[in-house]
Amino acid sequence: MTTIARPLPKYLVQRYHGWRATTFTENRAWYHRLAEEGQRPRAMMISCCDSRVHVSGIFGADSGEFFIHRNIANLVPPFQPDGQQHGTSAALEFAVTSLKVAHLIIMGHTKCGGVAGCHAMCAGHAPELDEKTSFVGRWMDILRPGYDRVKDLPEDQQVSALEREAVLVSLENLMTFPFVRAAVESGELSLHGMVHNISDGTLVQVDGAGAFSEV
Amino acid sequence: MTTIARPLPKYLVQRYHGWRATTFTENRAWYHRLAEEGQRPRAMMISCCDSRVHVSGIFGADSGEFFIHRNIANLVPPFQPDGQQHGTSAALEFAVTSLKVAHLIIMGHTKCGGVAGCHAMCAGHAPELDEKTSFVGRWMDILRPGYDRVKDLPEDQQVSALEREAVLVSLENLMTFPFVRAAVESGELSLHGMVHNISDGTLVQVDGAGAFSEV
Amino acid sequence: MTTIARPLPKYLVQRYHGWRATTFTENRAWYHRLAEEGQRPRAMMISCCDSRVHVSGIFGADSGEFFIHRNIANLVPPFQPDGQQHGTSAALEFAVTSLKVAHLIIMGHTKCGGVAGCHAMCAGHAPELDEKTSFVGRWMDILRPGYDRVKDLPEDQQVSALEREAVLVSLENLMTFPFVRAAVESGELSLHGMVHNISDGTLVQVDGAGAFSEV
Amino acid sequence: MTTIARPLPKYLVQRYHGWRATTFTENRAWYHRLAEEGQRPRAMMISCCDSRVHVSGIFGADSGEFFIHRNIANLVPPFQPDGQQHGTSAALEFAVTSLKVAHLIIMGHTKCGGVAGCHAMCAGHAPELDEKTSFVGRWMDILRPGYDRVKDLPEDQQVSALEREAVLVSLENLMTFPFVRAAVESGELSLHGMVHNISDGTLVQVDGAGAFSEV
Secondary structure (H helix, E strand, C coil): CCCCEEEEEEEEHHHHHHHHHHHHHHHHHHHCCCCCCCCCCEEEEEECCCCCCHHHHHHCEEEEEEEEEECCCCCCCCCCCCCCCCCCHHHHHHEEEEECCCCCEEEEEEHHHHHHHHHHHCCCCHHHHHCCHHHHHHHHHHHHHHHHHHCCCCHHHHHHHHHHHHHHHHHHHCCCCHHHHHHHCCCCCCCEEEECCCEEEEEEEEEECCCCCCC | CCCCCCCCHHHHHHHHHHHHHHHHCCHHHHHHHHHHHHHCEEEEEECCCCCCCHHHHCCCCCCCCEEEEEEEHHHHCCCCCCCCCCCCHHHHHHHHHHHCCEEEEEEECCCCHHHHHHHHHHHHCCHHHHHHCCHHHHHHHHHHHHHHHHHCCCHHHHHHHHHHHHHHHHHHHHHCHHHHHHHHHHCCCEEEEEEECCCCCCCCECCCCCCCCCC | CCCCCCCHHHHHHHHHHHHHHHHHHHHHHHHHHHHHCCCCCCEEEEEEEECCHHHHHHHCCCCCCCEEEHHHHHHCCCCCCCCCCCHHHHHHHHHHHCCCCEEEEEEEEEECHHHHHHCCCCCCCCHHHHHHCHHHHHHHHHHHHHHHHCCCCCCCHHHHHHHHHHHHHHHHHHHHCCHHHHHHHHCCEEEEEEEEEECCCCCCECCCCEEEEEE | CCCCCCCCCHHHHHHHHHHHHHHHHHHHHHHHHHHHHHCCEEEEEEECCCCCCHHHHHHHCCCCEEEEEEEEHHCCCCCCCCCCCCHHHHHHHHHHHHHHCCEEEEEECCCCHHHHHHHHCCCCHHHHHHHHCHHHHHHHHHCCCHHHCCCCCHHHHHHHHHHHHHHHHHHHHHHHHHHHHHHHHHCCCEEEEECEEEEEEECCEECCCCCCECC
C-alpha cells in the first residue's frame, strides 16, 4: 500500500536520538518496567492542545504519572450514549473504569483560542463558526451554557470568565457520566478544576462554591 | 453555584510552586511573549493519552513548539461533517486552518491498551466493547478497517501489526479532510506516521510504501 | 575509582531545583541553624519502609523534629550485644543515648508486605522465606513470637492481629535494651505503639493493657 | 498482657486529626487505591535517620513513590548470607526482588553524626565506639574501608570526604548482592549516589568516575 507519509524532519530525528542516548538510557529500568507491568497513573488530566500548556512540566510529572487527554479548550461534553464516536468520553471511560485513576483534573488556561472563538461565535461575531460544517464551532457548542452565564458581565471580563466556565461546565458534564458519578460518590475519585495563567505562570483552582483562588 | 471540585493534592501544589520558582522564572520572557503574541507551533502531534508516551520529552520540545491532541490510541476518525461534536476533527481543523502547522505527526506506541481492546473486540473476545454504550468500543471502531488487514497474520503478530495500523488508518483518514488534503497538495503541510516502542525507546516511521523502519 | 552510579533521573533533578527555590529558600534560616547547631529531635520514629507510610506527613513534622528509622515491618530485634552489625540497635542507641529523644514511637501499618510474608512463612506457605539465605525471612523471624500468639485466632483475623503484634513485640524488645529501660524508668523516655490503617487513614494506639483504640 | 506504652502526646494527636481532615480526605481516593492494589514504588531511597534529611520533601514525592529505608549514615553492609538478622539487606532484597524498583538511590548528607563518630573512632579519638558492645561503633565499621581512603587527606577535609565515602562504600557493597548485580546488569535497576548539604540545600551526585558534582 502507499501512504502520504514523509520522513520525519531532521531536527526531530536528531533530538530523538539525543533523548534516547540520555533520558531514555538513564531511565531504562523504569521505562522497561512500565512497559512490562502496564501503566498505573494516579491522575487523569484533561487539558488543551495549546502548545503553551504542559501539565507534565508544571507538576514535575514522571513517565507513568498522568493519563492525559488533550482537546480544544479542555472540554468534556455531556454523557451521550448514542453509539457515535466520542473521543473524550472514551478517554474518560478508560481512565475511570479501567485505570481507576484517583484524581481527575480539568486544566484550563488563559489566552485560549478555542474559548475566544466560542465567545465570538456566541456573541454573533463569527458566523463561520456557526456553520454546521465547522468542527471547531460544533465542538465549542459544549461551552454555550457557560456563555449564557457570562454574557451580562462587562465586555472586557467576558472572555476570561468564559475560560473559567470551560472548567466549570466540564466539571458539571463530568457528573452526568454514571461511572464518574459513582466513583466520586464512593470516594474513589476526586474532581479538580483549575486555570493556568500562561502569562504569569500562576494557577487558580475552583472550590466547592464555584470560586477561584490562587493555589 | 456549587461544584464538586476538591483542592489540588498537596504534593502537586508543592511541585507547581517549585516549577514556578524555577522553570517558569527562568523562561519568564519567553512565556510572556508566547502569551502576548499567541502560539505559533510548527507541528501538530496526535498521540495517545497513555501516561508512558510523552512526545515533548522524546523530541525535546519547548513550550510553544507542538500543538498536541491526545486521545485513546492516537486515532483520527474519517471526515464526517454531520454537525455533531468531533473533538479530534475540531483540533485538526484548528491546527491546519488557523495555526497552519507545517507538520502533522501521528505518534503511535507499543503496548497500547486501546489497540489491544480493539483487537479483542474485533476477534470476538470482548463483547462488552461491542455494546452500543461502550465509549471505548465505539471509539475503537475507527480502527476496524485496520483489523481486517491484520486478521490473517499469525496470531502473535496481530496486535503489534494493529498498532501500526492505528497510524496507517489515521493517515488515510486525514486525507479525507478537504482542508488537510488541500494543505498537503499545496505543499504547506506534510504528514508523518510513527510508532514508539515504549520498552526499548526506539521509534519507527512509515514511508511512502507503507513500510516501517527505524528512525 | 569507578562507580556504577548513574545520573539522577531528570524529573527528580527538576523537582529538587523546585524544592530548593521554594521550600528551602523560605526556610533557609531554620535549615542553616539546624545544620550549625545540630539536630535536637524530640522523638524517634520507627516505621516501615513501605512507600505508603509517611510519619512526617501524618504528624505535620518539620525538619528537625523526628529522628526516623525505617525498616521492613517497623521491627525492633532483641538486645544482642554480640559485636555484629545491628542497624536498628545502632539507630536506637544513637537516638536514646546521644540525642536523648523524649519519645520513641513504633508506627505499624495495615497491608504490610513484611507482616504478610511472616505470616505465610510461619504458617508453612512460604518455604523460600524459611531458607537461611532469605534476608527478608531471617528479618521477619523477629516477629515469630507474635505469630505464636495469633495462630489460634480465626484465619481471617490472623494477619491484622500480626500487624499489631509487630508493634507489641517491638515494644517488648525495646525494654531488653538496658539504655532504653534505664531511660524509661528514669522518666526521660516514653514508649508509644500504634498502627496506621493506610486505607481509611485512621490510627490506633496501644495502651498499658495491650489493647488498641482509636487515637 | 501489659505493655509499657503510653498515650501519644497531645500535640501529635492534634496534628494527626488535622492531617486526616485535610490531606487524607483530599487524597482519599488515591490512598484507598494504593491500599487495595498495593504499592508500586519506582525507586528505593536509602537515607540517614537524621531528622534534617527528608527525601520526600526534596523530591516532591507523593505517597507510593519511594520505598525508603533509613539507618544511621545511610550505609549498606556487604552481602553476608549468614542466617543472621540484617535489616538493611532485608529491605534491599524486598525492594529489588519483590517490588522490582527501577532506581536505587543512596542519599548521604553533610554534618552526619554517624560519619563524624566513625571518623573519631577510626582516628583513635572515640575508644567507647571501639567497644564490642557499641552498636553505633559496630554499625559504623561498615565505613572503615572509606576511612582508609581519606585518612591521608588534610585533617579538615577528612570528615566531609568520609561523608562521600559513606555513599561510595555503600554503592560498592550494593554490587556484592547477587540480586542487585543481576538487576543492574540486566538493565532493570540503576544505582545513584548523592550527598545533600543540609546547610545550603545543594545536592551533589557521583558519576561513573567517582567524582561528585552539583545536580
